[in-house]
Structure formats: structure tokens, C-alpha cells
Amino acid sequence: MNAGKEMCEVLKSMRKKIAEQYGLVYEPTECNHEGSCQGTCPRCDAELRDLQRQLEEKDMVVELLKKVKEFEGM
Numbered sequence: 205m206n207a208g209k210e211m212c213e214v215l216k217s218m219r220k221k222i223a224e225q226y227g228l229v230y231e232p233t234e235c236n237h238e239g240s241c242q243g244t245c246p247r248c249d250a251e252l253r254d255l256q257r258q259l260e261e262k263d264m265v266v267e268l269l270k271k272v273k274e275f276e277g278m
Contacts, residue, residue, distance in 0.1 A: 212248065215248060223255060228258045
């Protein structure tokens with residue numbers, strides 16, 4: 205697996221953990237991209253924006269990008 209694909213899986217795992225932690229609906233889409241990638245894409249970004257929107261609807265202030273960086277440090 206290339207580094208970009210590994211990053212994609214790590215980020216997907218982080219989004220899943222965040223959704224579970226805050227009681228959000230998260231239905232990740234399977235990545236069908238073949239070849240090398242950078243680890244994120246418009247679809248991944250849309251999933252992150254959707255989680256952020258759900259948090260805002262619950263009047264929860266959580267900076268997801270900051271949260272992702274916390275998970276990276278684990």
C-alpha cells in the first residue's frame with residue numbers, strides 16, 4: 205500500500221473515532237482510486253465537512269482539524 209493510501213485509511217479511522225465520540229452519523233465511502241494518491245481527496249474533505257456541520261447543528265464547537273492532529277500524535 206502506498207503512503208497516500210495509508211494516510212487515507214488513517215484519516216478515515218480518525219473521522220470514525222470522532223463520529224463515535226460525539227454521537228455523529230458517519231458513513232464512509234469506499235475509495236476506488238487506483239494508483240498513487242496524496243491521502244485525501246474531495247470526497248474525504250466532504251466527509252469531514254459533514255461531521256463539522258453535524259457538530260455545529262448540535263451547538264458543539266470542536267475544531268476537527270485540531271482533533272485530527274491530536275489523533276496523529278497518539
